[in-house]
Amino acid sequence: MSRSSPAELKALIRDFRRDQIIDVARRLFGERGTIEVPMDEIATEAGVARSTLYVYFANRDELLRACLQRMHTLLLDSVVGSWERDSSPVERLRTLVLGMLERIDDNPAFFRLTLATQGAPSPAATTVGAELDLIGLDIAGLIRDVIEQGTHSGDFRLLDADKAMTFVGQQLYGAMSVRAGDPRPAPRHEAADELCSFLLYGLAGPARTDMHTLPAS
């Protein structure tokens, strides 16, 4: 134990500190936007000196990148955890949606910012953008799996997997953006159900029998 400790423990502490800083940054960035938060404040809030910050992160952008990376893993964990247990494509779709909503609700402000950073082209966002793309690719892969499984099992209408994936992805993207900006979002499960329902109307084809309120006029 004396052999592995010194080096490994050091690394552990380092990681711990890192995570601690990232959490603070994630919160602050979320609350007030990326550019609005000076490094000073992050340092103070995290209880370290500003110069120490630069020991852990080369610059502001790399810190932001680390924040995104963290959200990446959290997001995937949210989904993949329940993923394996579900079998039907409908269930999995719901799991997927629900997982993303959970992640949003966890820190909507930062999520909003995540989507925002997406669009900004800049040397900064180039580094950052790579991270974002990774998240997108992961999700896209999951969506694709669901669709293929669904069309194969006959639960979904027959459609081009690529296009379907794109559209589902777009809808998810839009839904997340809207929810992230919504001060009083609908309850998570309800929102997930509605969203899935809308997606399935398109995916599963024939109308379902929820609402027949209006006269056919």
Add this chain to the structure above:
Amino acid sequence: MSRSSPAELKALIRDFRRDQIIDVARRLFGERGTIEVPMDEIATEAGVARSTLYVYFANRDELLRACLQRMHTLLLDSVVGSWERDSSPVERLRTLVLGMLERIDDNPAFFRLTLATQGAPSPAATTVGAELDLIGLDIAGLIRDVIEQGTHSGDFRLLDADKAMTFVGQQLYGAMSVRAGDPRPAPRHEAADELCSFLLYGLAGPARTDMHTLPAS
């Protein structure tokens, strides 16, 4: 002509200059992101002194806001122009979608940035956000009109107008974001058709008869 000219002409020139600056800013912001472009550069590129810039716009944020406002009017013009001519809700939906795609293609980078600014909470984005919200509201209104018209005429399934509006809006939002980031986007009309098709599958209910390639397996 000597009476009205001096004052009005002055205003005209002023507006012209303003627009000229806005166009330059819109391009540069689009190319490299909002924060990445110094006021110096905008001024130089627009052929005015930096101090003159501050005569026309109180600060960076107000310049950005003006850029968004411009996109707002362009966007609405794109849509409303053809709007009146169309009668069926399906046609109008397509007009709406197509108009937005046109606007994206006109300056995708800036549009990306527009969507991006959306999410960033900050004193800056508060002013800016108001402008964005206005655009959103206008579009939402148009969507709502289409949906109500469609459900009323029987072209669409019966569904809750509010929720349908939300979902269509989300889908549009997502589609625009994706297209704005796509280096080689699909031809505009084709993209519009596909998007409408996807929306209508959900809106118009029963499956259409485009693709029956796969065996029911």
Add this chain to the structure above:
DNA sequence: CGGCGAATCGGACACCGTGTCTGATTCACT
């Protein structure tokens, strides 16, 4: 205990962009 080394601190520094201001200059119109 005394001392070593790594991590941390605090603060000085140069650099850059912002927004303000001022006095000089241009230009159109009379």
Add this chain to the structure above:
DNA sequence: AGTGAATCAGACACGGTGTCCGATTCGCCG
């Protein structure tokens, strides 16, 4: 030629970034 508005160039204070370095803390080992 003269007047006034628009424009210009440039100086300025301010605030944030990223770098650097000497001083300090703290755990650990002889």
